[in-house]
Amino acid sequence: MAKTDQQLVADYLNGEEGVLPELINRYLKPAYNFAYRLTGNAQDAQDISQETFLKMWKNLKKYRPEESFKTWLFTIARNTAFDLMRKKRNLVFSDISGNSTEDSFEEKLADEFSLPADEIISQMENKKMLDDLLAQLPYNYREVILLHYLDELTFDEIGKILGKPLNTVKSWHRRALLELRKLSSAPK
Amino acid sequence: MILNQVDPPAQLCGNILAKIENEQKRTAKIKAAFSGLLALASFIAAFPAAGYILQGLQSSGFYQFASLVFTDGGTIFSYYFKEFALSLAESVPVLELSIFLTVLFILMISFKFLIKNVRVAFLSTQFN
Numbered sequence: 001m002a003k004t005d006q007q008l009v010a011d012y013l014n015g016e017e018g019v020l021p022e023l024i025n026r027y028l029k030p031a032y033n034f035a036y037r038l039t040g041n042a043q044d045a046q047d048i049s050q051e052t053f054l055k056m057w058k059n060l061k062k063y064r065p066e067e068s069f070k071t072w073l074f075t076i077a078r079n080t081a082f083d084l085m086r087k088k089r090n091l092v093f094s095d096i097s098g099n100s101t102e103d104s105f106e107e108k109l110a111d112e113f114s115l116p117a118d119e120i121i122s123q124m125e126n127k128k129m130l131d132d133l134l135a136q137l138p139y140n141y142r143e144v145i146l147l148h149y150l151d152e153l154t155f156d157e158i159g160k161i162l163g164k165p166l167n168t169v170k171s172w173h174r175r176a177l178l179e180l181r182k183l184s185s186a187p188k
Numbered sequence: 189m190i191l192n193q194v195d196p197p198a199q200l201c202g203n204i205l206a207k208i209e210n211e212q213k214r215t216a217k218i219k220a221a222f223s224g225l226l227a228l229a230s231f232i233a234a235f236p237a238a239g240y241i242l243q244g245l246q247s248s249g250f251y252q253f254a255s256l257v258f259t260d261g262g263t264i265f266s267y268y269f270k271e272f273a274l275s276l277a278e279s280v281p282v283l284e285l286s287i288f289l290t291v292l293f294i295l296m297i298s299f300k301f302l303i304k305n306v307r308v309a310f311l312s313t314q315f316n
Contacts, residue, residue, distance in 0.1 A: 020205070020208070021201065021205060024201060024204055024205070028196055028200065028201055028204070029193055029195065029196055030193070032194075032196035032200065033193045033194060033196075036194065037191070042197075045196075046196070046197060046200055049200060049204065050200070050203060050204050050207055053204045053207075053208070054204070054207055054208060054211060057208050057211075058211070130191070146191070149191045150191040150193065
């Protein structure tokens, strides 16, 4: 039976250095994909992944076992990606959409008529189209979509990673889906 | 899961482990340098500390009391053991002894960390 993340961390801190590759391999693919989809650049994704796991290793003693390891690691990944993109000036303030949770008419309409995420995303003609549309989303909306649909994190976990209230995350998710639907149906 | 995942480059995990190992060695070299300096300083300090304790033993009369064991040992252990033991204990230069033992302790601990960090910095290859 595979050890839990907490057991692997405890083993490493007790001197079993050999468990570190197992811990890294467990989350390398999800972390890389998150960084890749966020930046759209394979080299940046590699740099972010390396930096993320280096920071993870440096801060293992600070990790609290009662907290989800995945959430903790993705918080590091998210902050590392944000810092890198800001340094490269790939991110400007206007790329991040507003924090207001005040419902617009569109959102009220969306509440009335549900937003089936599977349907919206499956309507994308192909994977490349989806990647292109995701790249057009504001940075924070993109983060929510990736963390929820790629990394299968709950909104509560995403809120902890982003340092935002649950309602804000849900609101960003709803707006992201609306935006994706709008972008996918826009004339080419 | 709706979004498909791509495979990271094959060498990425190796690169990450190499980076961690380099960072471990860099940190170990810094700690080894610091431990080395501390070990050297405490080794040098041990000599005056030892001189200090010897001086203290002489001036407190410890040697005189201790020599009684060899000259009148029978009498002392038979009749005056309690008084002798108390006088001997009182004449021990506690401050000088504490200083010497502290210096010795720092020397041993810093030497231990020096050996440990030199092993990590220069000898070990952990992730293959």
